[in-house]
Amino acid sequence: MASEETVIMEELQALQRKLGKKQSFEEAVSSISNLLRERYCSASPSLRKSIYAAVCRVATILQTRYTATGFWLAGLKLFKEAEKLVTDSMEKDHLKKCIARAHEHLNDIENEVPSSERRPESRYLFEGHLTVEPEPAPPAWLVAQNLLTTLAVAQDWTTNAESSQVRDGTDNRIENIRVADVPETVRELMNNLQEINGFLDLDNVIEASLQEIGAGPHRAPPASKEVVARLPVINLTEEVIARLGTETECAVCRENLVLNDKMQELPCKHLFHPPCLKPWLV
Incomplete structure (x- = not known):
């Protein structure tokens, strides 16, 4: 049997x-x-x-x-x-x-609306x-991660462009980046950020991501594809589902996790099916 x-x-x-x-x-x-x-x-x-x-x-x-x-x-x-x-x-x-x-x-x-319209x-x-479907909006946490990458690049750009620097009373270095020094693409991204749907938890995502890259020299985080490739794959056993909670879902497709699913977890604790995230990797 x-x-x-x-x-x-x-x-x-x-x-x-x-x-x-x-x-x-x-x-x-x-x-x-x-x-x-x-x-x-x-x-x-x-x-x-x-x-x-x-x-x-x-x-x-x-x-x-x-x-x-x-x-x-x-x-x-x-x-x-x-x-x-x-x-x-x-x-x-x-x-x-x-x-x-x-x-x-x-x-x-x-x-359905006729194809001509x-x-x-x-x-x-x-x-x-x-696919035959329109490309879905990227998950909020992924856009936030890409925003951090872009801002890190902008910081390096302004440093190389001789942005102004001052020192406080304890001789700690403070960088003063002028808005005019930031590349147009970064300013546009920041100005339009509020127009993107699904960013209710953006602040938490950015804070969690900053904690991951917090200490040490400022530099652009590694590309998303490289980061995700190094994340361990979790096999969802009954014990893992019990620990995560029955309402836990994939951060991309929003499906509840089921037994024997293969998942990965980002530092900000978002879980996702590896195939669901592939279209968004850079």
């Missing part, structure tokens, strides 16, 4: 890889649905978790990559089947959210694929 379930788990892993390709997405969803109906009720707790994780992966792929009506209808059918079978209250609530998002997406398609939309790469 154990060896049979191991084979099924390996099959689920292979099906999740197929979800990333348009030509095999619907076939993979159908196979996951068959395993759900035929195996879930008699499965061990670990196999149930694997089946549930595959269903959640379908939801994540749909929300980040695909808009085709057929794909979302297949996903909606799967979510409804899973919601009827799962017994865990948290899993059931999450699947209800997936069902609501699918209904919302399909309703938006029905009420639609404004041009930017597309971006996600896991090596060009």
Whole structure:
């Protein structure tokens, strides 16, 4: 029995890889649905978790990559089947959210503005694929981090441009940077900062990031891609989820964390799925 379930788990892993390709997405969803109906009720707790994780992966792929009506209808059918079978209250609530998002997406398609009246939309790469959705707004914490990088560069620029310097009574060096000395791009960024949505926690994010680079000489922090590459990957076990809290979510896609998710954590304590962050790395 154990060896049979191991084979099924390996099959689920292979099906999740197929979800990333348009030509095999619907076939993979159908196979996951068959395993759900035929195996879930008699499965061990670990196999149930694997089946549930595959269903959640379908939801994540749909929300980040695909808009085709057929794909979302297949996903909606799967979510409804899973919601009827799962017994865990948290899993059931999450699947209800997936069902609501699918209904919302399909309703938006029905009420979609004709392409002739639609404004041009930017597309971006996600896991090596060009999306069909507009590029989403970057997370607030990431924009804040990039702002700090830009300001650090501006500080070096003004120092090299012979910005004025004074000393106080205790001989501590104070740098006085004139507004006119700051590059136009930095001034524009700071002036327009309030126009960016979702910055309610900007002050906290900047403060946390400053603490990470606080002491020592002022210099531009390393590029986001290099920083993220060095962050450890966290496998979400039941113990980790219990420690983080059941309402903890990915800072990018805003999905609640589920068992066996792979996550990374920034110094400012924001958690995210590595694939979700890739479009924003510099």
